[in-house]
Amino acid sequence: MSSNDNRRKALGDVVTVDAWHKQFSEGNGIADLHVDVVFSTARVGGERESKISFRLSLRRAELVLHAKATEPLKIDKSSVSRELRSVEVKQTLQKDEKKSAAVKASAAASASSKSVGVRGRLEVSAAADVSVHHKINVTEKLSIIAVKQSKTHDGHYRWDLTPSAAEILEGRPWDPIKSPRAKLIDTRSDRSRGIPPTVSIEVRCLREDMLITDIQIKDENIWQKIRGKSAHQNRIAAAESFIKDKLVEEGLEFSDIEDRFGLITLVDVVAEPEG
Structure with missing residues (x-):
C-alpha cells in the first residue's frame, strides 16, 4: 500500500x-x-x-x-x-450574624447581672439570631470541542465532535x-x-x-x-x-x-x- x-x-x-x-x-x-x-x-x-x-x-x-x-x-x-466532562465542586460556608434588639437587651442584662441563668438566656438568644449559609460553586471544565463516544450502526467505535461554545x-x-x-x-x-x-x-x-x-x-x-x-x-x-x-x-x-x-x-x- x-x-x-x-x-x-x-x-x-x-x-x-x-x-x-x-x-x-x-x-x-x-x-x-x-x-x-x-x-x-x-x-x-x-x-x-x-x-x-x-x-x-x-x-x-x-x-x-x-x-x-x-x-x-x-x-x-x-x-x-x-x-466525560470534568466538574469541580467548591463549597463556601457563609456565616451571617444578626444583631437584633433582643440580643442587645440580653447583652445589657448580662452586663448588669452576675446570674448564670441570665448569661445562659443571652447565649440562647444570640444563637437564635445567627444563620449559616452554605454556598456551593460549581465549576465545569469544558474542552473547546465536546466529545461523545458511541458506536456506529455497524459496530465501529466513534467519537462525535461538536463545538462547545462557538458555531464551528x-x-x-x-x-x-x-x-x-x-x-x-x-x-x-x-x-x-x-x-x-x-x-x-x-x-x-x-x-x-x-x-x-x-x-x-x-x-x-x-x-x-x-x-x-x-x-x-x-x-x-x-x-x-x-x-x-x-x-x-x-x-x-x-x-x-x-x-x-x-x-x-x-x-x-x-x-x-x-x-
Missing part, C-alpha cells in the same frame, strides 16, 4: 488527522492508538486553475475507528476513551499523547510471521454540517450564468460541485452531496506503526 493510499484527504485544512501506534513485534502485542485531529476554517479553491474559491468550516463531525474483521486485531474495550469546530478535541483512543491487540499466534494488523481512521460529516461562506466565482463565464435571483443558490451549487470533484479525486466515499443528510468522508488515514 502506497503512502498516498494510506492518507486520503480533501478540501484543504478543514480537518487534518495524524494517527500512529507502536509497532507490533514478537515481544510487543499491545499498543496505544494515538490520533491527532485538528479542525480549522479552510480556504478552498486557491489553485490557479480553480474556477471557484470559498471558505469551508464544520459545525459537527465524527471520528470513526475502522478495524476490518479480516485483520488479526482486537480492540481492548476497557481502554476505549469515553470522555476549531482546534483539537483532545491531547493525542495523553489521551489515546484505545489499546490495539495483535491477535496473531506467531507475531514473527505474517503481516501486522492495521486500523484506519475516518473523519466524516453530513452535508448540513458543512458551512460554506465567502464564495467567489473566478470564471467570468460561470459568473454571468449564475447571476440573478437564484445567484446564492447557484453559488452554493457550484461549491458543492467543486467539493464533489475533490472527493472523487481523492477516492473518498460520499452519498448525495445535495442531500442535507448526505454522509461525506473528509479524511481516511491508516494509523502508522512507529518504533
Whole structure:
C-alpha cells in the first residue's frame, strides 16, 4: 500500500488527522492508538486553475475507528476513551450574624447581672439570631470541542465532535499523547510471521454540517450564468460541485452531496506503526 493510499484527504485544512501506534513485534502485542485531529476554517479553491474559491468550516463531525474483521486485531474495550466532562465542586460556608434588639437587651442584662441563668438566656438568644449559609460553586471544565463516544450502526467505535461554545469546530478535541483512543491487540499466534494488523481512521460529516461562506466565482463565464435571483443558490451549487470533484479525486466515499443528510468522508488515514 502506497503512502498516498494510506492518507486520503480533501478540501484543504478543514480537518487534518495524524494517527500512529507502536509497532507490533514478537515481544510487543499491545499498543496505544494515538490520533491527532485538528479542525480549522479552510480556504478552498486557491489553485490557479480553480474556477471557484470559498471558505469551508464544520459545525459537527465524527471520528470513526475502522478495524476490518479480516485483520488479526482486537480492540481492548476497557481502554476505549469515553470522555466525560470534568466538574469541580467548591463549597463556601457563609456565616451571617444578626444583631437584633433582643440580643442587645440580653447583652445589657448580662452586663448588669452576675446570674448564670441570665448569661445562659443571652447565649440562647444570640444563637437564635445567627444563620449559616452554605454556598456551593460549581465549576465545569469544558474542552473547546465536546466529545461523545458511541458506536456506529455497524459496530465501529466513534467519537462525535461538536463545538462547545462557538458555531464551528476549531482546534483539537483532545491531547493525542495523553489521551489515546484505545489499546490495539495483535491477535496473531506467531507475531514473527505474517503481516501486522492495521486500523484506519475516518473523519466524516453530513452535508448540513458543512458551512460554506465567502464564495467567489473566478470564471467570468460561470459568473454571468449564475447571476440573478437564484445567484446564492447557484453559488452554493457550484461549491458543492467543486467539493464533489475533490472527493472523487481523492477516492473518498460520499452519498448525495445535495442531500442535507448526505454522509461525506473528509479524511481516511491508516494509523502508522512507529518504533
